[in-house]
Amino acid sequence: MSTPPRFTHASGLRRLLIELHRCPDGWSGPEAQALLAYCTERYRTLARKYGQSGEDAATAAYEALTATATRWARDPWGVVTTAVQRTLQAEQRAHGLLCGAERARHLMHAPVHDVTRFADNELVERDPAFQVTGVADEDATATSGVTARFVPTDEALAEAARIFVACGWPADVARGALELVCSRLIEAGHRRRAFEYLRRHPEAWAHLDLSQEQWTRVLTVVLGTQHPDLAATDLGRGLLWRLFVGQRREEISCDPAVTRALATAAPLSLEARHA
Structure with missing residues (x-):
């Protein structure tokens, strides 16, 4: 039975992140690439819940993995998972509000409904004034x-x-x-x-x-x-x-x-x- 990568455990992930912080070029190395691939699969189901892909979740995970707080957290995977979920939620909210993700974070719990897209309005199909020929x-x-x-x-x-x-x-x-x-x-x-x-x-x-x-x-x-x-x-x-x-x-x-x-x-x- 093959030994799982060290980054699957909290202590191993912490050591890897410290090494990558000291040598940023290491993110192009095989272990760092394996970590990102692991994040893609680990968070694929979570990403699908918010209408996004595993690659989107991996991008959010990368941003969390490079944060100082993650390197020194008692549970770095817990920090990453929370950060990925919040980012995916913000992206989904941003898509509905037609705004940037950072703006959507501030509106996450605000009583603001999603934008009704003009093209989704039945008026577009019913009114001849909105019909386009050619x-x-x-x-x-x-x-x-x-x-x-x-x-x-x-x-x-x-x-x-x-x-x-x-x-x-x-x-x-x-x-x-x-x-x-x-x-x-x-x-x-x-x-x-x-x-x-x-x-x-x-x-x-x-x-x-x-x-x-x-x-x-x-x-x-x-x-x-x-x-x-x-x-x-x-x-x-x-x-x-x-x-x-x-x-x-x-x-x-x-x-x-x-x-x-x-x-x-x-x-x-x-x-x-x-x-």
Whole structure:
């Protein structure tokens, strides 16, 4: 019978967390990766209860595992479990209230009901004034001066990668970042969920050798600014959407909001600043 990993017990987890605190690079090592995988399975059922995935729970667990209080707690697993549950609850509440998770934490026990989404209202289906004909987004095409047409995913990704490269990104890193975003977007089925998951997931930016600040800039460019007031703008819709509806790479490359953000988020930019 194989011996269970030391982190399954409170004392072993505490020792591992102290080691990882002293050597942060250890989070990319096999034991730390095994710990995160263990958290994914340990909290998968709890995550499902709140409409989220085991990976979402593992992200919440990582945030708890890196906290000072967890390292020195008498029962570190108890601290992690409580933190994961509260984070999952806040995420579920945030989704219902259409606000950020931190804001939702403060409203957790407040008598505030979930937002009724406009698209879920029966009025949308009953009133002809709300019916939309055609498949083109007329507002988007009118403002951008392009014809809305379907752009195959591979073509859109290739064009997006070329924009990244033009802003100073290595081609393989650009492609890897875009594929990572797209894979999570497909799994989540919702841009905001994909954005929030990727923004908080340390393996994403660490794998690409980016800081969290750089990675957040990339997500904002690719998936759009997650602010409701900007939802109908190019800035709010993001790079992938603009390519999907047919905007040309040359046009997007002239957008300073895109090029400036990508250039400052390029993997070599931090090294250049310290050179």
